[in-house]
Each structure stands twice: as structure tokens, then as C-alpha cells.
Amino acid sequence: MRIGLFITCLNDTLFPGTGRAVVTLLERLGHTVEFPREQSCCAQMHFNTGYRPESLPMVARFARAFAGYDAIVTPSASCAAMIRDNHPVLAEQLGDAALRDAVAAVVPAVHELTEFLVDVLGVTDVGAVFPHRVTYHPTCHSLRGVRLGDRPLRLLRAVRGIDLVDLPAAEACCGFGGTFAVKNADTSTAILADKMTTVLSTGAEVLCAADNSCLMHIGGGLSRWNSGVRTLHLAEILAATEGTR
Amino acid sequence: MRSGGTDGGAGEDRPATDSRSAVLARVRTAVSDVPSDETPDDVPVPRTYRRTVAPGDTVGLFAARVADYRATVVRCAPEDVAGTVAALLERRGARRVVVPEGFPPEFLTRTDADLVGDRPPLSVRRLASVDGTLTTATVAVAETGTIVLDTGPGQGRRALSLLPDYHLCVVRAEQIVPDVPEALARLEPHRPLTFISGPSATSDIELQRVEGVHGPRTLDVVLVVADTSGANP
Amino acid sequence: MTEDTDHDGRVWLGTPAFPEAARTALADTRLRHNLRHATTTIRTKRLDATGEVPHWEELREAGAAIKRRTARHLATYLEQLEASVTAAGGTVHWAADATDANRIVARLVRAAGGPDTERHEVVKVKSMATQEIGLNEALAAAGITAYETDLAELIVQLGEDRPSHILVPAIHRNRAEIREIFAERMGEWGRAAPDDLTDDPKALAEAARLHLREKFLTTRVAISGANFAAADTGTIAVVESEGNGRMCLTLPETLITVMGIEKVVPTFTDLEVFLQLLPRSSTGERMNPYTSLWTGVTPGDGPQDFHLILLDNGRTDVLKDTVGRQALACIRCSACLNVCPVYERTGGHAYGSVYPGPIGAVLTPQLAGVRRAASLPFASTLCGACYEACPVKIDIPEILVHLRAKAVEAKRDGRALPTPEALAMKAAATVLDSPGLLAVAQRAGAAGGRLLGGRGGRIRRLPGPLAGWSATRDTPAPPRESFRTWWRAHREER
Numbered sequence: 005m006r007i008g009l010f011i012t013c014l015n016d017t018l019f020p021g022t023g024r025a026v027v028t029l030l031e032r033l034g035h036t037v038e039f040p041r042e043q044s045c046c047a048q049m050h051f052n053t054g055y056r057p058e059s060l061p062m063v064a065r066f067a068r069a070f071a072g073y074d075a076i077v078t079p080s081a082s083c084a085a086m087i088r089d090n091h092p093v094l095a096e097q098l099g100d101a102a103l104r105d106a107v108a109a110v111v112p113a114v115h116e117l118t119e120f121l122v123d124v125l126g127v128t129d130v131g132a133v134f135p136h137r138v139t140y141h142p143t144c145h146s147l148r149g150v151r152l153g154d155r156p157l158r159l160l161r162a163v164r165g166i167d168l169v170d171l172p173a174a175e176a177c178c179g180f181g182g183t184f185a186v187k188n189a190d191t192s193t194a195i196l197a198d199k200m201t202t203v204l205s206t207g208a209e210v211l212c213a214a215d216n217s218c219l220m221h222i223g224g225g226l227s228r229w230n231s232g233v234r235t236l237h238l239a240e241i242l243a244a245t246e247g248t249r
Numbered sequence: 250m251r252s253g254g255t256d257g258g259a260g261e262d263r264p265a266t267d268s269r270s271a272v273l274a275r276v277r278t279a280v281s282d283v284p285s286d287e288t289p290d291d292v293p294v295p296r297t298y299r300r301t302v303a304p305g306d307t308v309g310l311f312a313a314r315v316a317d318y319r320a321t322v323v324r325c326a327p328e329d330v331a332g333t334v335a336a337l338l339e340r341r342g343a344r345r346v347v348v349p350e351g352f353p354p355e356f357l358t359r360t361d362a363d364l365v366g367d368r369p370p371l372s373v374r375r376l377a378s379v380d381g382t383l384t385t386a387t388v389a390v391a392e393t394g395t396i397v398l399d400t401g402p403g404q405g406r407r408a409l410s411l412l413p414d415y416h417l418c419v420v421r422a423e424q425i426v427p428d429v430p431e432a433l434a435r436l437e438p439h440r441p442l443t444f445i446s447g448p449s450a451t452s453d454i455e456l457q458r459v460e461g462v463h464g465p466r467t468l469d470v471v472l473v474v475a476d477t478s479g480a481n482p
Numbered sequence: 483m484t485e486d487t488d489h490d491g492r493v494w495l496g497t498p499a500f501p502e503a504a505r506t507a508l509a510d511t512r513l514r515h516n517l518r519h520a521t522t523t524i525r526t527k528r529l530d531a532t533g534e535v536p537h538w539e540e541l542r543e544a545g546a547a548i549k550r551r552t553a554r555h556l557a558t559y560l561e562q563l564e565a566s567v568t569a570a571g572g573t574v575h576w577a578a579d580a581t582d583a584n585r586i587v588a589r590l591v592r593a594a595g596g597p598d599t600e601r602h603e604v605v606k607v608k609s610m611a612t613q614e615i616g617l618n619e620a621l622a623a624a625g626i627t628a629y630e631t632d633l634a635e636l637i638v639q640l641g642e643d644r645p646s647h648i649l650v651p652a653i654h655r656n657r658a659e660i661r662e663i664f665a666e667r668m669g670e671w672g673r674a675a676p677d678d679l680t681d682d683p684k685a686l687a688e689a690a691r692l693h694l695r696e697k698f699l700t701t702r703v704a705i706s707g708a709n710f711a712a713a714d715t716g717t718i719a720v721v722e723s724e725g726n727g728r729m730c731l732t733l734p735e736t737l738i739t740v741m742g743i744e745k746v747v748p749t750f751t752d753l754e755v756f757l758q759l760l761p762r763s764s765t766g767e768r769m770n771p772y773t774s775l776w777t778g779v780t781p782g783d784g785p786q787d788f789h790l791i792l793l794d795n796g797r798t799d800v801l802k803d804t805v806g807r808q809a810l811a812c813i814r815c816s817a818c819l820n821v822c823p824v825y826e827r828t829g830g831h832a833y834g835s836v837y838p839g840p841i842g843a844v845l846t847p848q849l850a851g852v853r854r855a856a857s858l859p860f861a862s863t864l865c866g867a868c869y870e871a872c873p874v875k876i877d878i879p880e881i882l883v884h885l886r887a888k889a890v891e892a893k894r895d896g897r898a899l900p901t902p903e904a905l906a907m908k909a910a911a912t913v914l915d916s917p918g919l920l921a922v923a924q925r926a927g928a929a930g931g932r933l934l935g936g937r938g939g940r941i942r943r944l945p946g947p948l949a950g951w952s953a954t955r956d957t958p959a960p961p962r963e964s965f966r967t968w969w970r971a972h973r974e975e976r
Contacts, residue, residue, distance in 0.1 A: 013914055015965060016920070016966055017920075017923075017924050017960055018960055019958070023965035024968060039973070050910070050911055054886030054888075054889055054890035055887075055904075058907055058908060062911070065915055144863070144867070148865070148870060149866065176823060177865035177867070179863060181862065181865070182863075184862065184864070185951055186950060187860050189501075190504060190505045190950070191828055195824070195863070196954070220958065221955065223958075224955030224957055225955050227940055227956035228942075265575060268578045268582055272578055273561070277557050278798075279807075280553070283554045287555075289554075289558065292550055292555070294544055295540065295544055297537070297543075298540035298544050390769070393768040393769035394768065400780070407774075408733060408784075411725060411728050429769075438712070439570065441774075442775040444773035444774075446771050447771055448771065449723065449725035450771050451687055453634035453651075453652060454660055454683040459683045461688075462687050462723075462725055463631070463725035463728075464724065464729075
């Protein structure tokens with residue numbers, strides 16, 4: 005199986021540790037992964053902010069970069085949802101027949117990381133060790149975009165040493181919403197405040213999720229509050245083998 | 250006033266025919282993407298929701314669901330209706346009650362309340378001043394605890410069950426259907442229909458439910474069951 | 483008709499753009515508290531009421547399909563409805579816009595009052611369509627007093643306020659405020675509130691009952707909206723809780739119903755779907771206390787003079803948009819408001835429209851023109867909770883993103899120079915579409931991040947439009963080594 009990693013522009017630039025964790029994890033599970041260097045961005049920010057023509061080259065680039073892979077794995081629920089739901093729409097609206105076909109060829113191979121682990125590889129125990137109190141925030145795109153269901157929690161429960169605590173009102177949005185957090189910073193902050201309150205109520209040391217965009221938002225607030233809670237992408241917990249040699 | 254045309258009263262009206270043709274033309278233009286040979290039936294409507302599993306005990310379910318609205322349900326055998334009606338009127342202190350045309354007289358044999366007829370029609374003030382109204386129903390829905398009146402015999406015109414503060418409704422067990430689709434199928438669309446689910450209520454103030462706003466504050470349902478082995482809810 | 487012509491008097495109340503309007507609302511702690519309590523309460527009730535129906539998803543599917551069928555063949559159904567209502571003794575009028583509708587209503591009210599009537603008055607059932615066209619204000623200008631009879635609408639009217647929720651228009655008011663409004667204002671409109679009025683909801687409801695009872699008994703004309711109208715039979719439905727609807731539909735001599743053209747459904751049988759979807763989604767009840775269905779005029783029962791006004795007022799513009807038209811399926815249940823993280827914090831007034839919340843964010847820009855309400859499609863995190871809750875499966879996030887594209891296009895078309903945002907987006911697209919440029923940008927960002935920040939790799943303050951973000955959030959400084967740099971060093975060159 006040829007596995008192509010789609011790291012996403014945000015992870016590539018701001019959260020390279022997440023990408024490294026995905027590589028570590030998949031290699032530990034016995035798979036060789038490739039990073040097609042032509043990849044860049046899924047165009048989610050442009051598409052969701054209304055800049056459709058600007059999105060199109062990125063859609064085409066994605067289809068080019070990942071042509072021919074058996075599986076395309078990405079540690080981002082929202083980027084997976086963008087590709088799955090909107091690349092075909094954009095190709096249909098603004099593209100040509102060649103682009104439509106190229107997009108149609110890659111989209112079915114796209115898997116969010118936990119989908120890939122649980123559905124394709126059939127594993128929930130990935131051999132991770134992480135002796136910390138952790139709470140999990142199901143991001144909106146995890147819940148309703150790619151419908152991860154309980155896959156992330158099944159993976160987390162199998163982590164050795166973990167003290168996994170439920171997040172109250174877990175399914176409430178964190179208020180990020182991409183450019184929403186910039187255009188409507190005040191409302192976004194009001195939503196964020198409630199999310200942070202629930203995170204702190206768990207007494208967790210680590211907040212994890214399947215999207216670094218939302219974690220950047222919640223983590224940015226938790227850091228500003230000097231809350232002592234850090235955010236980690238799920239992949240980084242699954243890749244961890246803390247205290248083992 | 251049947252034509253909908255202008256009456257010349259307000260000179261600046263655009264002629265009604267203009268608005269009609271303008272709106273219809275806009276509607277047709279707006280859906281120009283719909284193939285001209287498509288008929289409404291070509292747009293499928295899946296009706297798989299018509300799978301309500303008929304509850305084993307429709308009568309019991311109806312009674313429980315009506316009670317959920319904080320209305321009172323009293324079950325009784327056919328021969329006990331008159332006594333039940335009398336007892337309820339007594340309990341509610343309803344001394345003067347309206348009885349619509351066609352309300353079964355045998356239900357009235359035990360009460361000593363003043364019974365007021367609606368022929369000739371009572372004025373709204375008169376109606377608003379009586380204590381309550383007795384009606385039958387045309388159909389009832391178990392799943393939602395709903396009673397439907399269609400102004401037929403024993404039910405009277407719509408205002409009767411609206412203005413007085415108390416409504417006592419006699420429902421026969423065989424009138425209860427399991428669900429909303431079944432109820433609508435039994436109704437005559439051209440009659441005025443009133444679906445009643447508990448007493449009037451509002452949750453407009455801090456979402457705290459208050460029974461009794463403009464309609465009756467109290468709803469009592471007498472449920473006539475031939476076999477009353479079930480205890481009163 | 484292009485998007486921007488002659489939308490005056492339609493829907494849009496012209497408040498500040500959403501972000502500014504929201505800022506005011508967010509600072510109102512009482513409002514925040516009221517909203518949180520209300521939305522949380524209704525959310526729970528709705529989940530209980532919808533969860534107990536085993537075929538709920540099939541009902542939603544059917545509701546969406548019926549609305550789709552209706553929209554695609556709207557002209558057919560409107561003409562059928564007109565014929566059915568006319569055959570049943572009603573009169574049908576068509577209104578192209580708000581002005582048109584308001585004139586028709588005023589004319590009918592005057593005619594119903596008779597030539598020697600001095601004071602023209604009407605009682606009203608809660609109706610969003612009449613709010614949308616500003617009917618009460620138009621009637622006042624024509625010397626006609628309109629009395630709202632829904633408890634919340636009464637609170638809003640007496641308080642010279644605006645509704646902020648589709649279902650619970652006074653959701654932003656608590657009992658103490660309501661008591662004050664009743665005590666101070668009721669007397670100016672009719673029967674005053676009792677001197678010893680408390681803030682107990684029961685007492686407040688009783689005060690409203692006494693205040694309005696006289697109006698119900700004496701007013702000769704009523705105005706209502708419509709929840710549904712069955713084309714095949716001409717039957718109209720009004721779904722309510724308090725009985726004020728029944729009063730208005732039953733006691734006056736003349737009834738005028740103002741109905742958006744999208745409210746028609748093909749058949750009486752189709753009501754079996756919506757009478758299940760609406761109450762459970764809206765109030766979280768199995769069934770609302772009262773639903774009235776009537777067909778034209780019934781001799782000896784209820785109004786003997788019935789008028790139905792079919793209102794366009796921008797709906798055909800919505801219908802024109804093949805993506806946006808699904809918003810016309812809305813049955814005004816308000817489930818989307820109650821699950822929306824944005825609405826829960828800002829309330830309805832921030833949306834500057836009679837249609838607040840997620841549905842307002844997709845309906846208002848379409849009814850009023852996207853230029854006029856350009857901030858609304860952006861007033862969402864795209865979390866998708868609204869789509870999940872919608873009983874007729876309106877894909878609100880899809881329409882929001884679609885309208886954002888239209889808003890951006892409208893800005894592009896109207897200007898010689900691109901907006902700063904458009905320039906930034908263009909620049910970002912150029913960088914993101916080039917791995918080479920992206921790598922350069924990453925290195926520059928790492929250097930810039932060190933300049934901007936950040937002890938412990940945290941940037942505290944960002945410049946320009948990002949200042950709002952960084953006011954409450956730290957931003958990670960870009961690390962020296964991007965993922966692609968690491969990959970090259972550790973995998974490609976191994």
C-alpha cells in the first residue's frame with residue numbers, strides 16, 4: 005500500500021511535531037509513508053471565506069500531488085472534510101473535465117488519521133504510552149464533517165498510562181471557525197471562554213483533538229490565561245512512548 | 250369583495266392582476282433550471298416514515314400523553330360517563346356550562362349544573378362569562394395526546410371550547426388512533442379543525458411553562474372505555 | 483431584476499454590521515445569562531422530543547422532499563391554492579413586495595371597519611411575515627392600531643423593542659424586566675396591569691390574559707400569518723400555544739392572513755409530516771397546545787370574510803439561486819438558533835433582521851440583497867450544528883459558504899481596487915500554491931515570529947486585522963524547522 009501523507013499547510017508551518025508524530029506512528033505500525041513535496045494546502049481557508057477562484061489552483065495541486073496513492077492520510081479532520089465535500093464541488097463549478105476526473109480519482113483515497121488507523125489498518129491499540137491526565141475535544145469537523153464517531157476515543161483508551169477524562173459539553177464548538185475568529189474576534193472569544201472553562205473543569209494537563217486549527221485557538225486562549233494546560237494533537241499522544249526505551 | 254381587484258379606495262394600489270401575474274412570472278423565471286417536462290410527481294417524496302409501530306395499548310398511551318400536558322384524564326365505562334361528568338363539574342366548581350348541539354344527553358343525567366345551549370348562538374360576552382364547556386371529539390392521537398375537534402355533533406362551533414375557562418371533553422376509546430398521519434387521514438379537510446394538546450400554555454417568560462393563557466386554563470378528558478380493567482392514570 | 487435593486491422595506495433593519503452589533507450584545511451580561519438559560523433549556527427538550535421518534539430521520543427526509551417538490555413547482559401549487567381558497571369562499575390577493583402587501587391589508591381593514599368607524603383596530607397573531615414587511619408600522623401610518631396578542635410579542639410591543647428569537651421573541655427579557663414593562667405600559671394600550679403585579683410568570687400571563695381578553699371580544703378584524711397551506715384543499719394551518727391564535731382566527735368578522743409564497747405544501751396529507759416535525763423541533767413538545775386548520779369560510783363559525791395575501795417580497799430572488807433556494811424550506815421552528823454557538827452568545831438583535839440566527843444569516847442576505855447584509859454569511863463558525871438540527875435538512879453551512887463567495891464577488895465587482903482582505907487572500911493563495919514560496923514564507927515566518935514574540939515560542943500581539951485575534955489568544959511562533967524541512971533532513975537524505 006502506497007501511503008501519501010497530507011500534512012496540511014498549518015501543520016507544516018506551525019505544528020511540524022504533529023507531522024513527525026504521524027510518521028513515527030505509521031512507521032512503528034510497519035508502514036512506509038511518503039511525503040509528496042508538491043503538496044501545499046487544501047484551500048479550506050480560501051473556500052470558506054468566499055475566495056473560490058483563488059481556491060482552484062490548490063485543488064488542482066492536491067489532485068496532482070496525490071495522484072496514484074492507495075491511501076492519503078491527513079492529521080486534520082477539517083482538511084479531510086474540505087477535500088471530501090468541496091474539492092469535487094469546486095472542480096465541477098470552476099474546473100474542466102480533466103480536473104473533475106483528477107479530483108474524483110484522489111478523493112476516495114483520503115482518510116483522516118483515526119479513520120485510517122481504525123478502519124483501514126484495523127488497529128486501536130497503537131502501542132502508545134502517555135502517563136498524563138488528558139481530555140479530548142471532538143472538533144466540529146471531526147463530529148459532523150468526517151464523522152469520526154468514537155474512533156479517537158477508542159484509540160486514546162488503548163494508550164497505556166493515560167488518565168482520560170470526559171470533557172463536559174464536549175460537542176460545543178470552540179468558536180474558531182477559521183477566519184471567523186479574526187472577523188468576529190469578540191464573539192469567537194465569548195465562545196472560546198466557555199470551552200476553556202469546561203477544559204479547566206476536567207483538571208486535565210493535556211487537551212487533545214484531531215485538528216490543530218481548533219487546538220491553536222483553544223491553546224492560544226489557555227496559554228494567555230497561563231492555565232497550565234497544554235494542547236497536543238491526538239497523533240502526538242498516539243506516537244508517544246514516554247518512559248519506555 | 251370576491252375578485253381581489255382594486256376597489257379604488259386607495260388610488261396608489263397597483264392593479265391586483267398586475268401583482269398576480271408579476272409574482273407568478275417571477276416564480277416561473279426563478280425555477281427555469283427545472284426541466285419543462287418535469288412534473289411534481291417526478292420529485293420523489295419518500296414516505297418510509299409511515300412505519301409507526303402501533304402501540305400495544307393505544308388507550309393507555311393516549312391517557313399518559315394527555316396527562317403529560319398537565320391535563321386530567323379520567324377513564325370510565327360507558328354507563329359511568331354521566332356520573333364522571335357530574336363529579337368533574339362539581340370538582341371544578343363549574344356551575345354554568347355550555348352544551349353544544351348533539352352532545353349525548355345521556356351524559357348529562359347526573360349533573361345539576363346549569364346547562365346552556367348555543368342556539369341561537371351565544372354572544373361572545375355570554376360565552377366568556379360561563380364557567381365551562383362540554384364537548385365530544387372527532388378523533389384523538391395516542392402518540393401526542395392530542396384531541397381533534399371538527400365542529401361536528403357534540404362539539405359545536407370553535408369559540409365554545411375556547412372562551413370559557415374550563416373544557417371537559419369526552420373521548421371514546423375507539424376514536425383514538427396511534428399517530429398524526431392516521432388522524433389526518435380520518436379528518437374532513439373542509440371542516441374547521443382544532444387540535445388540542447393539553448390546556449393553553451406559554452413558555453415565553455424565562456421558558457417556564459405556564460398553563461392557561463388565552464384559551465381554557467383547565468382541560469379534563471373523560472375517556473370512555475368499554476373495558477375499564479386498567480386503573481385510572 | 484438584479485440583486486440590488488429596490489430591496490427597500492424588505493427584511494433588513496439596517497443595524498451595524500454583525501461584528502459591531504455583536505460586540506454590544508456580548509457585553510450585556512443579563513442578556514448573556516438569559517440566552518444561555520433559554521437555549522440550553524430548549525436544546526435539551528428538543529433532543530428528548532425528537533429522540534423518542536424512531537423514524538425521525540425519515541420524517542426529516544420527507545419534509546425536505548416535500549419542500550423540494552413545492553419549490554420546483556411553486557407556480558403550479560400557488561395557482562392551485564388560489565383556486566381552492568376561492569372555491570371555499572375566501573379571497574386571494576397577491577403582493578409583489580412589502581408596500582404592496584401593506585396597502586392591501588390597510589385597504590381591507592378600512593373596508594371591514596365600515597365607513598363610520600372612527601378607530602380602526604386589528605388583533606394580530608404572531609407572524610414573521612408581517613414583521614418582515616413592517617406591517618404594524620405601515621398600519622399605524624394609515625391610522626390603524628395593531629395589537630400583538632402573543633405573550634412575547636406583547637412584551638416586545640409594549641417595550642418598544644424588537645423580537646430576538648423566532649419562537650420566543652422576548653427571550654432576551656427576564657421576568658423582572660417583563661413585570662416592569664407590563665406595569666408601566668399596559669395602561670397606555672388598554673386594560674392596565676394590576677397594582678400588585680408580581681414577577682411570577684403565572685401572574686404575568688394572567689395580566690396579559692386580562693389585558694387582551696377585551697380586545698379579542700370586540701375587535702372586528704384579525705391578521706395572521708400561516709405555518710402551512712395545503713394547495714389541494716385550500717386549508718391553512720396556524721400552529722400555536724397560547725390560544726391567542728384561536729381567538730384571532732375565530733372571533734373577528736374579518737380575517738386577513740399574510741403568507742409567504744413558500745409556505746404552500748402540495749396536499750393536506752403532507753401536513754402529517756410537518757405537524758410532527760414542527761412542534762418537536764420548535765418547543766420540544768410532542769404537539770403544541772393548539773393547531774387550527776381552516777378552509778375558506780365556514781357559515782356560522784368564525785370569520786365570514788377571509789382574505790389570503792400571497793407575499794413574494796424577495797422570495798422569488800431566493801428561489802432563483804439553486805443553492806440558496808433550500809432556505810425557503812424553513813418552517814420557522816428555530817431549532818438552528820438554539821444550537822448555534824454564535825446565536826447563544828449574541829442573541830437575535832445582532833443579526834439586524836427579523837430572521838435571526840443561522841437561518842437568518844442565510845435568508846436575510848438573500849431577501850435583502852447580499853451587499854446589504856454582507857456581514858451575515860460570515861457570522862458563523864460553520865460548526866454544522868444547525869444542519870444537524872434542521873427538521874427539513876436545510877444545509878445552512880453550504881448556503882453560508884455559497885453566500886460568502888457571492889459577498890466577495892460583489893465586493894470585487896463594485897471596486898476599482900481590491901480590498902485589503904482580497905489582496906491578502908490573493909497573496910496567501912500565491913504562496914500556498916507554491917511549495918517553494920511556502921518554504922520561503924515559513925523561514926521568513928520563523929524569523930518574523932522571533933521578532934514579534936515570543937518568550938517560550940508564544941506571540942502575544944499580532945498586527946493589523948489579526949489584532950482582534952491576538953487580543954485574547956497567544957499564537958505559536960513558527961518553529962525554525964517546518965515539517966517539510968524536517969522530512970528532507972530525516973527521510974529523504976537518510
